Amino acid sequence: MRSTLTPESRLADLESMSDEHGLDVLVIGGGVTGAGVALDAATRGLRTGIVEAQDWASGTSSRSSKLVHGGLRYLQMLDFHLVHEALTERDLLITELAPHLVEPVSFLYPLENRVWERAYVGAGVALYDTLASVNGRRRRALPIHRHLSRTAMSKQFPDLRHDAAIGAIRYWDASVDDARLVLTLVRTAASYGALTANRTQVVELTHSSVGAVTGAVVQDLETGTRYTIKARHVITATGVWTEETESLAQSDGGLHVLASKGIHVVVPRESIRGDVGLILQTEKSVLFVIPWSRYWIIGTTDTPYEFDPTHPVATSADIDYLLDHANSVLAKPLTREDVIGTWAGLRPLLQPGTKDGTSSAKVSREHTVASPAPGMTVVAGGKLTTYRVMAKDAVDFALGTRASAIPSITDRIPLWGAEGLKAVKRQGPALSAKYGWTRATFDHLTHRYGSGLSQLIDAVTAQEDLALPLEHAPAYLRAEIHFAATHEQVIHLEDVMMHRTRLVYEVADGGLAAAPEIAAIVAEVQGWDDDRVAREIASYRSRVEADAAAAREPSDSEAIAARSVASDISPTVALPETGANAQST
Structure with missing residues (x-):
């Protein structure tokens, strides 16, 4: 196999x-x-x-909130079975199936009322933790929630505005690179x-x-x-x-399915002082401020979407909505200049009946x-x-x-990279010393590849320059691009930029500065000639620029029009409206 x-x-x-x-x-x-x-x-x-x-x-x-969670808000709907099911799956992923990919992350739920809200929300989070514990395992996968005073809350999240809450409840869920x-x-x-x-x-x-x-x-x-x-x-x-x-x-x-659009924005980690995430109730949904690697993810929205589902994009109004709600509790308001990336995804919402x-x-x-x-x-x-x-x-x-x-x-069935994870992590000091990697680099590699890191090491042993970081995207090693081209069914440059890495939204230029070096690594492995490399870079550049143009437009219709300027590098075939042309066998 x-x-x-x-x-x-x-x-x-x-x-x-x-x-x-x-x-x-x-x-x-x-x-x-x-x-x-x-x-x-x-x-x-x-x-x-x-x-x-x-x-x-x-x-x-690839356009979710990057969370593996039980759905705390479903407790308000008294859907205990659904929450228990999701929490069971969350803990299974953390402990057995994908401990390298799924990592614990804690959130603060800010409280505005000292008595009734702390009791009400505290009871809900306590039930959340209880449902997570009823899973047949001997020990919990994540810590139990804690009540924090205003002082303790401020230590965890210094940039939470002083008058935004009288305290908070800290609870745990998990994150994943979807x-x-x-x-x-x-x-x-x-x-x-x-x-x-x-x-x-x-x-x-x-x-x-x-x-x-x-x-x-x-x-x-x-x-x-x-x-x-x-x-x-x-x-x-x-x-x-x-x-x-x-x-x-x-x-x-x-089945009847409708699309609902949710967008997220990315801001650098230094834009907000905090060690944990935030969860806030809004008039339409919930807002997460999620600590992720070198940056923060802020989302999400929940709006009807009636356009071609292939390329949903964030509009200027969407971005302003998220910034406004985040700024309502932040001591140092964010501006559009803080936003280094965005993405938009569509939730498939089932309609009643069939x-x-x-x-x-x-x-x-x-x-x-x-x-x-x-x-x-x-x-x-x-x-x-x-x-x-x-x-x-x-x-x-x-x-x-x-x-x-x-x-x-x-x-x-543990997922690829899960078996032998602990043994590989113990090799961290020796491998980092050998290749000049920081602790953050090694943690990044084990988070993405788990025990499969040994396969990247094999490539580095054969070609030493693969151990070096990309010149214009130093969070990633050249070995990761090489591995994507040799092991992860990369067909186009955009596959690497958007799904094998997150460069499309985690650096301000969408990864365009790094694209030539990345394309050259893929080209060496897959035999692309100069014309193919030029086409791949041009196609990706067009996509990034079109997304950026769309994000400056106020409405979905105008944003979609701006995004449509960029052609797909492998466009899909138009399907008939019905199955009348299907063949018989």
Whole structure:
């Protein structure tokens, strides 16, 4: 079994998916849920393939709040089951499945009233901690909450305005690099035999003579080649594209999904003095101020979105909304000049009920699994934290009575990089001394790769200059770019800038200064010529500049128009409005 993903493995996997043997399960959608489905199916011993129209995690799953949490606000809705489920998954990720990727982070909940609010909020957070403890484990994964006085609060967050709160409650959740979680899930699925192909779009679903879905026709967006894949079960996890995918099924059934836009802004760590995060109630949602590496993430918004879901962008009004709400409690107000990056993501919100003729299992308040046509399963809704549960429910639903014979085991499958993590961390002093790395650099590497760091060390041993930081993005090593090109199915420069690293929003120029060096490293590995390098850099520059222009516009319509100036480097194929053209088999 393998976990090395390359452009060559991608082509080989497309050939294997379309061979005469067919698949047990074809997964459509390479976000966190689809990647989770692929891992669940593969670890049940099913012949599994997964395709994604763009890059892995290119949709909502790289544009979240980067949090793994139970959803404290759901306690106000008395949804104890949902919170308990999410907290159980949070702690499972921290302790067993992905301790390298998922890290504890604490938040302050500022209090304005000394008596009733401290009692009310304190009871809610105490219940939150209690639900986290009821998970069958002998010890807690995270510390229990604490009540803080104004003085203690100020020590934890000096830049919280003195008159903004009389004290706070400090509680714990966790953070994650969402795109790296998705990529790690895909790599783990591949290590158990899953076939994987990004930049591959489903353009048709195939059907039997009685209307059952029997597979799909996919198009390699890099070459234009089409492949017909036979599959006993097709499972789609396409988020805000759910209804578009369902339209290929020659059925009126399925799920209703609406998009809600949430944006985040990034400011340097030195812009705010604080050691913990903040959570604030707003009139529309909650606002997080999240400590993350060398900067802060502030989000989010919650607004209806009715445009093309491919490239949502932050508007000037969105950014001002977040800054205004953050400034309401900060001693030193932030300005637009503090913002070094933004991103916008779309939440796939399930609407009540299903379309006519749809069998479904509403297994959670947050997600639903349905079958709009025989042979096709759709899973939608949910949140990043509970991706594993969603995946399990989707595969169980697709298998029907067979599920009990081959139950899910993903609660006991560590993700790539998790096994041997403690041993690798103990090598930190020796490795750092050998290669001249700081403690922060080594922690950065183990957080991203876990025990898989040994594979980067192998590359550095063979090519010593890979141990050096990038000239214009020194938080990353040259080895990380080399590894992305050799192991992480990078097809384009933007894959590295947006999803293998976070340079698109964590430096003020979107990583443009570092792009030539990064492109040169990828080119040496993958054989790009000078013309290809120039095209890749030009395409990425156009994307960054278009996003920046969009962020200066006041409304979604104007921002989308500004963003549309940049063309996609591998554009998707326009699909028919219905499944009338689907072929029979």
